[in-house]
Amino acid sequence: MNKKKFIYLLFLVTAFTRFWKIGEIPAGLSPQEVNFGLNVLGFFGDWVLSPFWIRLPFAVLGTISVFLLYYVVFKLTGDFKTSVLTAFIFSISPWHIQESRIFSLGILIVVGILLAAIVFRKRIGKNLKPLGIVLIVLSFFIFGLSLLKIPQELRVNVDQDRNIASRVETILPARLFSNKFIESYRYRVGLVFENLDIGNYFFKGHPRERWGVEETQKLFIGFLPLLVIGLFKIKRETLLFLAGGFLFAAVSLASFGLRAPTYSLPLLLPISFITALGAKRVLAERKNIYKYLGYLVFFVVLWEFMSFLFSYYSGFEEGRFTPRRPVYEGLVNYTKELDSEEIVVSERLGNPKEYFRFYLKDKNMESYEFSSFNIKEKEDEKGVYIDILPDGAGPSEPLYKKDGKWPEEIDVIGEFYEKNKGQTIVVFRN
Amino acid sequence: MTRKKEIKILIALILTGAFLRIFLLGKFPTGFFRDEAALGYNAYSIWLTGKDEFGVFLPSVFRSFEVFFLPFYVYLSAPIVGILGLSEFSTRLLSALSGTGALFVTYLIAKEVWNKKAALFSTLILTFSSWHIFYSRGTFEGNLALTLFAAGFLFWIKFLKKKDIKHFTFSTLLFALSMYSYQAERLVVFLFAAIAATLSWKLLWKKKQKLILPVIIVIIVLLPLLSLTLKPGGYHRAFGVSVFQEETPPGWVNEEDSSLFINNRVFLRGKQIFALYLSYFSPRNLFIEGDYNTQRSVEDFSVFYAFTLPFLIAGLAKVVKRRRLEDKLFLSWVFLAPIPASLTGDPFHTYRSLLLYLPLTVLIGVGLWVLYDTLKRGYIKSLFLLGVLGAILVNTCFFLFSYLVITPAKYARSWDYGYREIVDFIETLPERKRVVVYDPWTEPYIHFLFYQEKHPSIYHKEVLEMGSPDEYYYDSSDEIRPLGFENYEFRKVDWRKERGDEDTVFVMFAEVLPESEFAGDPKIQLLKVVEYPDGQPAFRIVEVN
Numbered sequence: 001m002n003k004k005k006f007i008y009l010l011f012l013v014t015a016f017t018r019f020w021k022i023g024e025i026p027a028g029l030s031p032q033e034v035n036f037g038l039n040v041l042g043f044f045g046d047w048v049l050s051p052f053w054i055r056l057p058f059a060v061l062g063t064i065s066v067f068l069l070y071y072v073v074f075k076l077t078g079d080f081k082t083s084v085l086t087a088f089i090f091s092i093s094p095w096h097i098q099e100s101r102i103f104s105l106g107i108l109i110v111v112g113i114l115l116a117a118i119v120f121r122k123r124i125g126k127n128l129k130p131l132g133i134v135l136i137v138l139s140f141f142i143f144g145l146s147l148l149k150i151p152q153e154l155r156v157n158v159d160q161d162r163n164i165a166s167r168v169e170t171i172l173p174a175r176l177f178s179n180k181f182i183e184s185y186r187y188r189v190g191l192v193f194e195n196l197d198i199g200n201y202f203f204k205g206h207p208r209e210r211w212g213v214e215e216t217q218k219l220f221i222g223f224l225p226l227l228v229i230g231l232f233k234i235k236r237e238t239l240l241f242l243a244g245g246f247l248f249a250a251v252s253l254a255s256f257g258l259r260a261p262t263y264s265l266p267l268l269l270p271i272s273f274i275t276a277l278g279a280k281r282v283l284a285e286r287k288n289i290y291k292y293l294g295y296l297v298f299f300v301v302l303w304e305f306m307s308f309l310f311s312y313y314s315g316f317e318e319g320r321f322t323p324r325r326p327v328y329e330g331l332v333n334y335t336k337e338l339d340s341e342e343i344v345v346s347e348r349l350g351n352p353k354e355y356f357r358f359y360l361k362d363k364n365m366e367s368y369e370f371s372s373f374n375i376k377e378k379e380d381e382k383g384v385y386i387d388i389l390p391d392g393a394g395p396s397e398p399l400y401k402k403d404g405k406w407p408e409e410i411d412v413i414g415e416f417y418e419k420n421k422g423q424t425i426v427v428f429r430n
Numbered sequence: 431m432t433r434k435k436e437i438k439i440l441i442a443l444i445l446t447g448a449f450l451r452i453f454l455l456g457k458f459p460t461g462f463f464r465d466e467a468a469l470g471y472n473a474y475s476i477w478l479t480g481k482d483e484f485g486v487f488l489p490s491v492f493r494s495f496e497v498f499f500l501p502f503y504v505y506l507s508a509p510i511v512g513i514l515g516l517s518e519f520s521t522r523l524l525s526a527l528s529g530t531g532a533l534f535v536t537y538l539i540a541k542e543v544w545n546k547k548a549a550l551f552s553t554l555i556l557t558f559s560s561w562h563i564f565y566s567r568g569t570f571e572g573n574l575a576l577t578l579f580a581a582g583f584l585f586w587i588k589f590l591k592k593k594d595i596k597h598f599t600f601s602t603l604l605f606a607l608s609m610y611s612y613q614a615e616r617l618v619v620f621l622f623a624a625i626a627a628t629l630s631w632k633l634l635w636k637k638k639q640k641l642i643l644p645v646i647i648v649i650i651v652l653l654p655l656l657s658l659t660l661k662p663g664g665y666h667r668a669f670g671v672s673v674f675q676e677e678t679p680p681g682w683v684n685e686e687d688s689s690l691f692i693n694n695r696v697f698l699r700g701k702q703i704f705a706l707y708l709s710y711f712s713p714r715n716l717f718i719e720g721d722y723n724t725q726r727s728v729e730d731f732s733v734f735y736a737f738t739l740p741f742l743i744a745g746l747a748k749v750v751k752r753r754r755l756e757d758k759l760f761l762s763w764v765f766l767a768p769i770p771a772s773l774t775g776d777p778f779h780t781y782r783s784l785l786l787y788l789p790l791t792v793l794i795g796v797g798l799w800v801l802y803d804t805l806k807r808g809y810i811k812s813l814f815l816l817g818v819l820g821a822i823l824v825n826t827c828f829f830l831f832s833y834l835v836i837t838p839a840k841y842a843r844s845w846d847y848g849y850r851e852i853v854d855f856i857e858t859l860p861e862r863k864r865v866v867v868y869d870p871w872t873e874p875y876i877h878f879l880f881y882q883e884k885h886p887s888i889y890h891k892e893v894l895e896m897g898s899p900d901e902y903y904y905d906s907s908d909e910i911r912p913l914g915f916e917n918y919e920f921r922k923v924d925w926r927k928e929r930g931d932e933d934t935v936f937v938m939f940a941e942v943l944p945e946s947e948f949a950g951d952p953k954i955q956l957l958k959v960v961e962y963p964d965g966q967p968a969f970r971i972v973e974v975n
Contacts, residue, residue, distance in 0.1 A: 207777030
C-alpha cells in the first residue's frame with residue numbers, strides 16, 4: 001500500500017474543504033468573528049478586517065489538527081490504517097469542516113488537546129484504564145459542584161412549582177420536592193443528555209431541535225453503523241478511557257451551560273477514532289454479504305459528503321439560530337452610498353456598532369450614531385435612521401405596517417430582510 | 431433464592447404495582463380526555479344496545495372523531511362499564527388491569543428468556559416505571575395492546591422451547607387480539623411474525639400439519655380487520671398522520687428545485703424517517719425530554735429515570751452478545767417497535783411507540799442482574815440492592831409529586847379538564863334551556879353524553895337524521911357527526927352576532943369570552959366560571975336573557 005498517496009489525498013481533501021471560498025462561506029460574520037477582528041486590528045492594520053483574514057488562522061489550525069490527530073493515533077496504536085481512517089473521518093465530518101471555516105474556540109481546544117496528547121502519549125498509552133476511571137470520577141465531582149450554581153430562570157421555575165403545590169398541600173412537601181437544588185440537578189442532567197442525543201449529531205437536531213441553539217450537521221448517517229461496529233471492536237481499556245473522556249467533556253459542557261457546536265467539537269475525537277475502527281473492520285471483511293454492505297455504507301458516506309458540499313457551498317446549511325449576520329455587509333455598503341451627515345442606527349439590530357466598525361474598517365465612524373430610540377418620539381429630528389421591524393409585529397411596534405403600508409411619518413429608502421432573525425432592517429428618513 | 435421468597439417478592443411487586451395503577455384512578459389523571467370519553471361512552475353504548483354511538487351494530491372499528499379506534503378495548507370494557515356504571519374509573523379500569531397484568535407477563539418473559547433474578551429486577555423496574563404508571567392510569571387502548579403483545583411473545587417463546595401447539599395457538603391469538611387493540615400493532619405484529627417465522631422456520635416446517643388449524647383460526651379472527659385495510663376506516667388514521675402528508679421533508683431548500691444532491695426528495699424523506707426512528711432510542715428523549723405533547727407528559731419526567739441508563743447499556747450488551755434465538759427475537763421486538771411511530775411526523779410520540787418501552791424495561795432489569803451478579807461480596811451486593819431500591823424510591827416519589835400535584839395544574843387543559851364541572855353545573859339549572867357549547871372541533875359532545883350518561887338511542891336518533899351511517903361509516907373519513915343532541919349544540923360561536931340570542935346558555939373557553947365581552951350588558955348574566963386546578967379560568971358559562 002502506498003501510504004504517501006493516502007496522506008496526499010487526505011491533505012487535498014482537507015485543504016480544499018477548509019480553504020475554498022473561505023471568505024464567502026459561511027455568509028456573514030458572527031459577533032465573535034467581528035470582535036476578534038476588531039481586537040487584532042491594532043496589531044495588523046485594517047486590512048485584517050475581512051472575513052477571509054479573520055477565518056484563515058482557524059482554517060490553518062483546522063487543517064493542522066487533522067494531521068495532529070493522524071500522528072497521535074499512529075503513535076498510540078502503531079497502525080497506519082487506523083490512523084489514516086481516523087484522520088479521514090475527522091477531516092470530512094461536516095462538524096470539523098464548518099468549525100475550521102469560522103472563528104472557533106472548538107478548533108483551538110482540539111489543537112490543544114492533540115498537542116497535549118502528543119506530549120503525554122507514552123503515559124496515556126500505558127495508563128488507559130486508570131485515566132478512564134479518574135476521568136469518570138472527576139466528571140461526577142464536577143457535576144456535583146455545578147449543582148451549586150443555579151441559573152436565574154430555574155429559581156423562577158421553583159417559585160412557580162411551589163405556588164402550584166401550595167394550593168393542594170402543605171409547604172413542606174413542596175419544599176422537599178421542588179427546590180433549587182433539584183431544579184439545578186435536572187437542568188444539568190438535561191444538558192449532559194443533550195450530548196447523548198443521536199439527532200444532535202446526525203440530523204441537525206431533527207426531530208427535536210433545541211430552541212435558541214445553533215443546530216448544525218455534525219456527522220454523516222453512514223458513520224453510524226461504523227460507529228456501532230467500532231464500539232464492539234474497541235479494547236476495553238481504550239473504551240473505558242474514551243468513555244471517561246466523553247463523559248468528562250459532556251459534564252464540563254453541562255456545568256458551564258455550553259451548548260453551541262463549537263464547544264462540543266472535542267467529542268469528535270473519540271467519535272472519529274471509534275468510527276475508524278468500525279471502518280477498518282468493514283474493510284477487512286471477507287464474507288460477500290458483509291463486504292457488499294460495507295460498500296453500501298461507504299457509498300452512502302460518499303453521497304452524503306457530496307450532498308453536504310453542494311449544500312454547504314451554496315450557503316444552505318445555516319440553521320435558524322446561526323449567529324452569523326450576512327445582512328450587515330450589504331447594509332453597511334448601502335449606507336456608504338447615502339448622502340447624509342448622520343445616520344442613527346438602532347441598538348435593536350444587535351451589535352450594530354461592532355459590525356459597522358468592521359465593515360467600514362473603523363473609518364468615518366463619526367457619521368454614525370448608535371442608540372436605542374423610538375422613532376415616534378423623534379418627530380422633530382430629521383435624518384437617516386436604521387431600525388428593525390420584526391415579522392408579525394403588532395401596532396405597538398414603531399414601524400408597524402398598517403394594511404401593508406409604512407407609517408406616514410417616515411420615508412423608507414431601503415429594506416433588508418433577515419430570514420433567520422425573522423425581521424426586516426429598515427433604512428428610512430424621518 | 432428460594433421459590434417461596436421469589437413468589438413473595440413477586441406478589442409484593444404486583445400488589446404495589448396494582449396500587450400505583452388503580453388507586454384514585456377516577457381522579458388522576460385530572461381531567462378526562464375526549465378519546466377516553468369516546469371509548470367509555472361507546473363501551474356503554476355497546477353494553478346497552480350492541481351498537482356504537484352512531485348506531486352501528488358491533489362495528490369492526492369505532493368511528494368516533496374519525497379516529498377509527500380499534501375495537502377490542504371497547505368490547506372488553508363494555509361489561510366493566512355496564513356493571514360498574516359509566517364513570518372515569520370504570521372506563522380506565524381495563525387499562526389499569528392490563529398494566530397490572532403486564533407486571534406478571536414481564537416477569538414470566540424475563541424468567542423464560544433469562545432467569546428469575548433478571549425477572550424480578552425487570553418486574554421491579556416496571557412496577558415503578560413512570561411511563562407504565564402513566565399509561566396504565568389513562569384510557570389507553572395501546573396499553574392493552576402492549577400487554578397482549580407481550581403475552582403473545584411469552585407464549586411464542588414457550589412454543590419454541592416446549593414445541594407445544596397450544597402455546598403456538600395462544601401466541602398467535604394473543605398477537606391477533608393485540609392487532610385489534612391498537613394501530614401500531616397492526617404493523618409490528620406482521621413484521622415480527624415474518625421475522626419469528628424466518629428464525630423458527632425449521633420448527634414450523636416440522637410441525638406444519640399440526641399448525642394448519644391454529645393458523646386458519648387466526649386468519650378467520652383477523653378477517654374483519656384485514657377486510658377494512660383498504661377502506662378509509664382501516665387506513666385513515668395511519669395515512670392521516672403519516673410523514674408523507676407533509677409536502678416537503680425537513681432540509682428542503684425552498685429557493686431551490688429538486689436535484690441530485692440538493693432537495694433530493696427520496697434521500698431527504700428517508701433521512702427524516704430514519705431520524706424519527708433513531709429518536710426513539712436517543713437517551714435524551716428516553717431519559718430527559720419525554721413526549722412533546724403535554725397530554726402525554728409528566729412535568730420533568732420522561733420514559734425512564736435517568737439513573738437507569740447504565741443498566742440499560744449493560745442489559746443491551748449482554749443480550750447482543752448472547753445470540754440465542756430468544757435473544758434475537760427479543761431484539762427484533764425492540765427494533766421493530768418504533769417503526770409505526772417513525773412513519774408519522776410527530777417527534778417522539780410515546781404512545782405510538784409504547785411497544786418499545788416494555789422490552790427496554792426488561793433490558794434494564796437484565797442489566798441490573800448482570801451487574802448484581804458481577805459483584806463478589808455479599809455485603810457489596812446488599813449495598814448495591816439498597817442503592818438501587820433507594821434510587822427507585824426517590825425517583826418514584828418525585829414522579830408521584832409531579833404526577834399528582836404539578837402536572838394536573840399545568841397540563842389540565844390538555845386533558846380536557848372542566849367538562850365534568852360544566853355538566854354538573856348545567857344539570858342544576860332550574861330550566862331546560864338551549865345550551866351552546868363553543869368548540870371549533872365539535873368534540874365536547876362526547877363529554878356531555880358521557881357525564882350525563884345519556885342513553886345511546888338519543889344520539890342514534892340525531893345520527894339517523896343525517897342519513898344512514900352504513901353509507902359512510904367505514905368508507906368516508908369526512909367529519910360527519912351531529913352538531914348536537916336534545917337542547918345542546920356543539921360548534922363555533924360568533925359571539926358578536928349571537929350574544930343577542932335570548933334564553934340561551936353559552937359555554938365558552940375563558941380566553942374566547944373574556945369578561946370585557948359581556949361586562950355591563952344587563953342581558954348577559956355570568957352563571958359560573960370553571961377554573962383549572964391552578965386557579966386560571968377555563969370556561970365561562972353565561973346566560974342571555
